[in-house]
Amino acid sequence: MKIAVLIARILLGLTFVVFGLNFFFNFIHMPQPVMSEKAQAFSGGLFGSGYFFQYMKVIEITSGLAILFNRYTAFFLLILFPVSVNIFLFHTILAPAGIPMALAIIVLHVFLGIAYRKYYASIFTAVPVV
Template structure:
């Protein structure tokens, strides 16, 4: 299990760092997507801040996953991003869904692997 966690953590971190940096430096060619996906992505780009914030978050979380520091925390931060990427591909742009399902599976596996760090978050009555 330890080897699987290291591989999953490294793979997810690498994916987020590479795709985050590619937004700024354009070294990964993104294939054309259906009209609904392009319109949604265009609206987010027009906001002027959303994608920059998202990609910086992806790069930061991916880097911390790669160096294995604060991993449980950064998995919590990146999980909603992974879920939104998955939902985007399910509803607006089905091409690439296989890759995103793999990302979601790795994220869920890592969440399970680091579950002992989340026990205090799920207490019904916190001790103050």
């Protein structure tokens, strides 16, 4: 199990670091996939905000590095979970060409969430006592 968690952690961390850095430095030249009108409108709105993608990519890079170096991993998995879900839903609903990568990201993320579940136990306390 430890080896599977290590491999999943490295794959997920590298994915977020590499694609986050690629946003800023464009070292992986990927052709723009054909997207539906709704997908273009969604992406255009996020890009049009002028800050959202930059902010998200910085979070992806820092979280990915923390996951790679196994520092505050449970915390950064929690931070990245909404990003992974959004990637999965975007490609499932609006841009199906990216489903394989989106599926890999969500599977790795859920697997790591299960592996680190003991660190999340206190979050799911219904009535916390102070």
